[in-house]
Amino acid sequence: MTAPALVGLMQSKGVAVFLNVLVTLIVIKTLAPVLLDASRYLYAWSEDGLVTDKIRAVNSRHVPVVALVITASIGSLFLLDAVYAGWAIAVVIRATSVAATFATLGLGTLMLSWWPQWRESRPWATRVTEGGLIKWFSVLAIIIGFLLIASVINSPGKPWYYQPWFQVSVSWLIALSLLGYAMVSGRVQAGGSLTERFREPPEE
Numbered sequence: 001m002t003a004p005a006l007v008g009l010m011q012s013k014g015v016a017v018f019l020n021v022l023v024t025l026i027v028i029k030t031l032a033p034v035l036l037d038a039s040r041y042l043y044a045w046s047e048d049g050l051v052t053d054k055i056r057a058v059n060s061r062h063v064p065v066v067a068l069v070i071t072a073s074i075g076s077l078f079l080l081d082a083v084y085a086g087w088a089i090a091v092v093i094r095a096t097s098v099a100a101t102f103a104t105l106g107l108g109t110l111m112l113s114w115w116p117q118w119r120e121s122r123p124w125a126t127r128v129t130e131g132g133l134i135k136w137f138s139v140l141a142i143i144i145g146f147l148l149i150a151s152v153i154n155s156p157g158k159p160w161y162y163q164p165w166f167q168v169s170v171s172w173l174i175a176l177s178l179l180g181y182a183m184v185s186g187r188v189q190a191g192g193s194l195t196e197r198f199r200e201p202p203e204e
Helices: 003-010 013-048 065-085 089-114 116-121 134-152 164-185
Strands: none
Touching: 013 065, 065 089, 089 134, 089 164
């Protein structure tokens, strides 16, 4: 039972209607920026060569219509998934992405600390691995990352196609396939080679 429905049992019908309208406005206010942001990301990927150039198509007002339609369609699929699966795949993707970032940063820092070839090819490695606690924090980040992923990756009682681990795996495979295709085909345009681009840390 939703919160407005629960309030409607104890208060007047007008209060319940007001809360439902308020929730609707909040949802619209939340979804609009998400659609705008996600469509612009897709547009930028097209400019960088990660996806087809057709996604860069804009209308007379310079609105990326194709990117907006794709984003809205994917969002609608996620909404149906949330209705029938009982949870939001986007939340799980975000949670696992943050957890994977934790673990990856920890692993990368350990490799910079202990792998001579990595340190020699990256002059800044010494600066970012200074301090006696950095290695312990790196190990802790890896452990926390894996624990967080394990806590959200399974949903007991759900079919395999509704399981977070399956849907997240499909999402990661799609993302890695796009990235691999762009790197192999040389479509990535902005900033040159991805490998060389990430050899240097971002400017402070």
